[in-house]
Amino acid sequence: MRRIFWRIALYTSVLLVTTIILAPVCWMFIMSVSSMTDLTARPMQWLPATMDFSRYRMLLTFEPNSPGEIFLLALRNTFLAAAGASILSLIVGFPAAYSFSRLPGRRAPLLYLVLSTYMLPSAALILPIYIALSAFGLLNTPFSLAVVYCSIVLPFVVWLLTGNLNTLPREIDQAAAMDGANLWQTIRHVVLPLSGAAIGTAALFGLLLAWDEFFFSLILTNDLRAKTLSVAIADFAAGRATDYPLIATAGLLSALPPVFIAFFLQRSLVKGLAAGSVKG
């Protein structure tokens, strides 16, 4: 009897959690395929009379001066900035993590210094970055955005990679060294292949962080040459929300890539987070 009661409680709770996570997103999907009159009707009809996918087509077709152009160019800019930040952070972050993990000397304080930069609010950095970029004529480009995003992505990458490299036994390096490999060869042929999963996780995490960024993009970009999705979405939605279905569609579509990546790499994401937080 008690067991049955327990099962019921368990499944009810699971259902509740599932609903809480899914309901808002499902509602956004319903909005995206509804017409304005469906949405403004009172009492609310929860399901639209007909499913209308026209906004998806609108946003995914590239035509000059259309919502599609805004969306697709913003998607391109976001991708360039996020991928650029991720790659750059990995290129400089991996050697750094390796040195934190392997090389002699007390480097822990340095590691904490790097980590603490993550804690700085963007607002504390924005003005000098803005002034410096404007002096070099580099405002409003996705590439400067990528470099600036490193201030957010790099600490995380170093943190994740250091934690992961610490779990690789040092004997491997030593064995390689005994076989006559120099430091570069050791890293290239032994350490790198073994930390492939961790690098993947770090890259993914960097991508997610950069995809989510808003404040820098809001201030350092003006228009579609560099504006990212988060700012484009805020522009779509802020204040004068009129075409709710279109806004919902834009939101869903721009959430799709990060959600897709996150689902795809869920296992390593969870593992990476867990490793980082246990070691941190």
Next chain:
Amino acid sequence: MFIIVLGVTGYPLLQTIWLSFHSRPLAGHDVQADWVGLANFKTVLENAAFRAAVARTLYFTIVSVLAEAMIGVMVALLLDQEFRGRAFVRALLVLPLAMPTVVSAMMWRLIYNPEYGAFNALLLQIGLIDDYRSWLGAPGLAMNMVIIAEVWKNFSIVAIIVLAALQTIPRELYEAATIDGAGPWARFRNVTWPGILAPLSVALVLRTIEAFKVFDIFYVMTRGGPANTTKTATFFVYDESFAFLRAGSASSYALVVVAISMVLIAIYVRLLRRQDQP
């Protein structure tokens, strides 16, 4: 690497500190910086609206992080049980996490819409309210509605970390505790809690830092309204620089925000240390 860290963090930070002691227009024909000593900080600290905004931001931070911690731990415990479809529900956890903050803010803004929002429709149809009402336009309420949106987006990161920690606790410990006659609460207190404490703390530190810097969710959902009741500390940096064109005092606002973050972080680190030594 240090060049990049210095370039995108160290140098700007020093510049911000330098700026905070100067009066400098943001842009225009005359961008000369004049030394003003501590005058900017005096303005900032004497600004009652800013002090209120700091208090508000602390409220937002504390309430949302506490809620995320409680819900996150409960959900993690739930998903640690055996049930059908567990893998699916666990996978779902990454959905709010991966959804961009701006998108989630926009989604909740549409849901709370006073004229057409699903929230009003739902509450009306199940009879909890008798007329549509304003959620983001009511002082006091607006802040809490934003907190709900914030918690929805971020409880899952706590849940994921705690769930991973739960899986590292050896089952034998539970069995041993049961044999010793420990009830569910005692098992949680003596086996589960010590096992998840460290990762949970790290997650909460991260969340606290993030929450105190908050800008985007409010920018999209309320823009600081109504009557400034959701205007957070970061808004002052933004307004001071890009609406009122004062780069100097904007830097002072930014540094005060940094100082408060530091204090928050220090408090957390102390708390963690104390828990580490039982």
Next chain:
Amino acid sequence: MKRILGALSIAAVMAASTVVQAQDIVLQALFMKQTAYSDKDVRDMTNDFEAAHPGIKVNLEFVPYEALHNKIVASISAGSGGYDVALVDTIWPAEFATNQFVDDLTSLVPPRDPIFGGAWKTGEYDGKIWAMPWILDTKYLFYNKDILAKAGFDHPPATLDELTQQAKVIKDKGLADYPIVWSWGQAEALVCDYALLVQAFGGQFYDESGEPAFTKGGALKALQFMVGSIKDGISNPRSTEFLEEEVRNTFSSGRAAFALNWTYMWPLANDPKQSEVAGKIGIVPAPGTPEGSPQAAINGSMGLSIMRNSDKKDAAWQYIKYLTSQETQDKYASMSLPIWKSSYADPKVVKGQEELIKAAETSVAIMYNRPTKVQYQEISTLLQQQIQSALLGLQSPEQAMKDLASQTSGMK
């Protein structure tokens, strides 16, 4: 599948962005969403301009009004990465001219006479023209004829007292839960509604000596009126969250008897595709008071400016000249009324919007200007907050205005 589509589109985007020919001058122009002219109208005008001016291409950018000022400011330092042409609100020329963000257009603009004086005011500061007027706009009182008829009224209110009285009857008869809807969210829209009421009550923001006059006379009465109308339930309490679009949606769905809004609502609320009250609405100048101004109107016009950091100023001026020309404006007159006086005698312009033009004749002549201040942004930010705190019952109107006066004293 989506992903493949996305990847293809990215490829298409990359390819398409190289179509522009090397010798073309490419202008960057900044507009706002949901102005009098819709995004689509501006795009159509721009396409026509490009067709008539080979060698010039224009990239358009639309942001919400709430982001417009800060976007312009943040782009000033972007050099050639910034804008060439930007839409500038009537409250900004003082700030933009003083900080030299925009060019002085005085020597370029056409003769003054054929254009309304109120329009010129839009871009004028210190005796010079900093923005070429483009959108001539003010707020009107829109009313739902059906609801008024059912309530037994055969004419729209002529005074604010009458508005209150009619609204009360409409509410009592259950014809609308909240008869009046306003844009009282924490934004510039709130200041526009408030300024209009200040004029109606014969008040002013600053007295002759330049001291804040919020605490007395019409400026205080205007706020007391706003607070009272929410307390009495004749104004929609959700107004404190609304901007212009929410006002339009509420009015268009037939849930409000009265609404204060810009010209653009007239064609849209009369469009059966977007409105349930199409053809059943009226428009009049906003009512005033016997002791103040008999009617009230706020200058909400906007102009086009050339950014100081632009390196394509000739092309930029050609573009501005084209958009503000009488031909272009007459063609789109159903979206926004022309700045040109003689257009109103043109049957093609007047046709179909006689009622609007009749209201405009009164309103445009009396358009009230918000204070011309270099620090307007800051004053307005404080004003919005204090008005809202009174509207939401956080403090009394008297206290709110007293606080405001002390906060803004000394601002330039």
